[in-house]
Amino acid sequence: MKKLSLVLLLCFGILGYSQSHLDRYIKAGLENNEIIKQKKFDINKSLYTLQEAKSLFYPSVGLVANYTIADGGRTIDIPIGDMLNPVYSTLNQITNSNSFPSLQNQSVLINPNNFYDVKIHTTMPLLNYEIMYNKKIKSQQTTVQRIELEIYRRELVKEIKIAYYKYLQSMEGIRIYENAMSIVKENQRVNRSLYKNDKINRTAVLRSDNEVTRIEANLQTAVNTSKNAKSYFNFLLNKELDSDIEIDQDMQVPNEILSENTENMEELQKLNQAKELNDNVFKMTKSNWYPKLSGFADFGFQDFDFKVDKSSRYYFAGLSLEWNIFSGNKNKYKMKQVDEDSKKISSQIDNVKQQLLLQFQVSQNNLKSALDQYHSDTKQKETAKKYNDDVTRLYKEGMAIYIELLDAQNQLVNTQLNANIALFNSWIAFAELERANATFNLTKN
Numbered sequence: 170m171k172k173l174s175l176v177l178l179l180c181f182g183i184l185g186y187s188q189s190h191l192d193r194y195i196k197a198g199l200e201n202n203e204i205i206k207q208k209k210f211d212i213n214k215s216l217y218t219l220q221e222a223k224s225l226f227y228p229s230v231g232l233v234a235n236y237t238i239a240d241g242g243r244t245i246d247i248p249i250g251d252m253l254n255p256v257y258s259t260l261n262q263i264t265n266s267n268s269f270p271s272l273q274n275q276s277v278l279i280n281p282n283n284f285y286d287v288k289i290h291t292t293m294p295l296l297n298y299e300i301m302y303n304k305k306i307k308s309q310q311t312t313v314q315r316i317e318l319e320i321y322r323r324e325l326v327k328e329i330k331i332a333y334y335k336y337l338q339s340m341e342g343i344r345i346y347e348n349a350m351s352i353v354k355e356n357q358r359v360n361r362s363l364y365k366n367d368k369i370n371r372t373a374v375l376r377s378d379n380e381v382t383r384i385e386a387n388l389q390t391a392v393n394t395s396k397n398a399k400s401y402f403n404f405l406l407n408k409e410l411d412s413d414i415e416i417d418q419d420m421q422v423p424n425e426i427l428s429e430n431t432e433n434m435e436e437l438q439k440l441n442q443a444k445e446l447n448d449n450v451f452k453m454t455k456s457n458w459y460p461k462l463s464g465f466a467d468f469g470f471q472d473f474d475f476k477v478d479k480s481s482r483y484y485f486a487g488l489s490l491e492w493n494i495f496s497g498n499k500n501k502y503k504m505k506q507v508d509e510d511s512k513k514i515s516s517q518i519d520n521v522k523q524q525l526l527l528q529f530q531v532s533q534n535n536l537k538s539a540l541d542q543y544h545s546d547t548k549q550k551e552t553a554k555k556y557n558d559d560v561t562r563l564y565k566e567g568m569a570i571y572i573e574l575l576d577a578q579n580q581l582v583n584t585q586l587n588a589n590i591a592l593f594n595s596w597i598a599f600a601e602l603e604r605a606n607a608t609f610n611l612t613k614n
Contacts, residue, residue, distance in 0.1 A: 190415045191333055194406060198329045199322055199611075201407040208318045215311040222307040225300040228293040233469075235287075239280035247275040281473070288469025288485075295464055295488075298456035302449050309446040316439040322611055323435065325405065327604040331597050332402040337416055338593035339395035342586060346388040349582045353380040356578075360571065373571040380575065422543055422592065423599040427533075427606055431525040434607045440521060444514045451507040457500045460492040525605070532602035539598040543591035550584040557581040 199205065250272045257269035294300060357377040363369045400410040431437075466486035470477060493500075560577035563569035603609050 190417050191330065194333065194402075194414075195326055195329050197408075198325060198406045202325055202405070203407060204321060205318065205325070208314070208321060212311065212314045212318065215307070215314050219304070219307040219311055222300070222304040225303070226294065228291055230289065230291045233288050233290045233467075234285070236285045237281055237283075239278055239282040241278075243279045244276045245279060247277060250274045283475075284471070284473050285475060286469065286471040288467045288471075290465070290467050292463060292465045294461070296460065296462040298459050299453055299461070302453035302456060305449045306446055306453065309442055309449065313439055313442050313446065316435050316442060319611060320435045320439065323604060323607060323609060326609050326611070327600050329402070329405050330600040330603075332398065332405055333414075334593045334596045334600070336395065336398040336402050336414060337420065338589060339391060339398045340416065341589045341593075342391045343388065343395055345582060345585045345589060346384060346391050349578070350381070350384050350388060352578055353377065353384050356571075356574070357381050369571065376571065376575065420592065420596070422540060422595045423536075427602060427608060429526070429529055430606050430608060431522070431529050434525055436521055436525060437518065440514060440518045444511065444518070447507060447511050447514060451504060451511065454500055454503045454507055457493055457496075460490055463489045463491075465489060528605040529602070532598065532605040536595065536598040536602050539591065539595040543588065543595050546584060546588040546591045550581075550588045553577070553580040553584040 251274060254271050257271065260269045261267055357374075357380075360369060360373045360377045364371060364374045399412075399414055402414060403410050403412045464487070466484065468484045470481040471483060472478075472481040557577040557580065560569050560574050564571070564574040
């Protein structure tokens with residue numbers, strides 16, 4: 170893909186500008202933001218989930234104890250008397266004694282009565298593809314959450330920068346209106362003095378009074394806008410909403426060279442990781458057709474009436490093989506579902522690539538427009554200042570009317586405001602371009 174580049178020209182030259190305050194605020198915002206803390210908790214949880222998946226490869230050992238009492242139910246009839254009594258009777262006759270007593274037929278309960286079984290039960294998977302792919306999936310889920318955190322951090326940096334620029338923009342607006350207020354109040358004082366001396370008519374006085382009222386209202390609006398900007402900026406930093414904000418002085422337009430870098434953005438990394446994860450889900454689903462082999466071993470004691478001797482000890486061990494032969498094509502349809510998900514993710518990757526490239530180009534063009542506007546407004550501000558100085562001098566000499574002076578002053582204030590707006594709009598557009606291109610270095614914060 171053809172690389173796009175943007176060369177942003179400097180209007181007045183960089184005057185040693187440094188974003189030290191802003192860099193510090195960005196670092197504080199990334200450290201204190203509650204959403205980032207919550208996402209880190211989720212990552213920690215996913216890491217524990219991964220450890221849980223790894224633990225499935227190890228043996229599972231447990232103590233199992235059972236004690237049963239039983240009465241009634243099915244029995245096993247053992248004809249001991251019928252089998253041995255004739256033999257015992259013959260032996261008694263031969264020995265001329267009663268050494269061999271008569272025996273009764275026995276009926277033994279199938280359920281053991283007064284029987285205990287205490288054992289150490291151990292199981293261990295020997296061949297199980299499902300837990301192998303499950304471990305890979307858990308690891309990839311953790312990676313996806315890390316990427317999501319980076320996406321949010323990058324977005325937060327952009328929001329902090331924009332909020333900071335808007336606050337600086339509002340403070341400069343207050344300064345401009347305060348300067349305008351001093352000018353219109355001076356005009357009000359001069360016009361009232363001239364009116365008392367019958368040098369001008371009442372119209373100029375009324376107009377100067379209205380200008381004072383108008384600038385006062387605009388100044389109050391600018392103050393309120395600044396308060397809102399301060400509150401939002403402190404909100405992003407998780408600080409008290411009325412906390413003071415240190416500002417960087419002598420800000421000029423940005424001077425950077427940005428090359429298109431959308432192929433390496435976290436949004437694409439997340440989708441690529443999701444595609445790999447989905448591939449492992451497909452393999453895990455397919456592995457249900459493979460056999461599962463596990464081993465088990467029991468070591469313990471069992472006997473009646475809580476007897477414990479050599480005959481009570483026992484061990485029991487073996488292998489268990491499980492092989493799913495037929496499940497009504499359930500896994501087949503599951504695999505088809507996962508395959509459709511994979512196609513969907515591939516489509517999303519292509520779409521997001523175009524979206525990111527479009528976002529970069531739009532942000533690039535917006536920055537160009539903002540810079541052009543700033544250059545235009547700066548020239549108009551310089552022209553308006555010269556025009557105001559000339560008209561002010563002519564007015565003091567009585568060679569210009571008040572309406573001309575008022576028009577010159579309004580032009581000066583408006584061009585100053587427009588230049589201020591354009592300056593910080595350039596920085597806002599640059600922050601958006603920086604976000605669209607993922608060029609801010611998150612590793613240093």
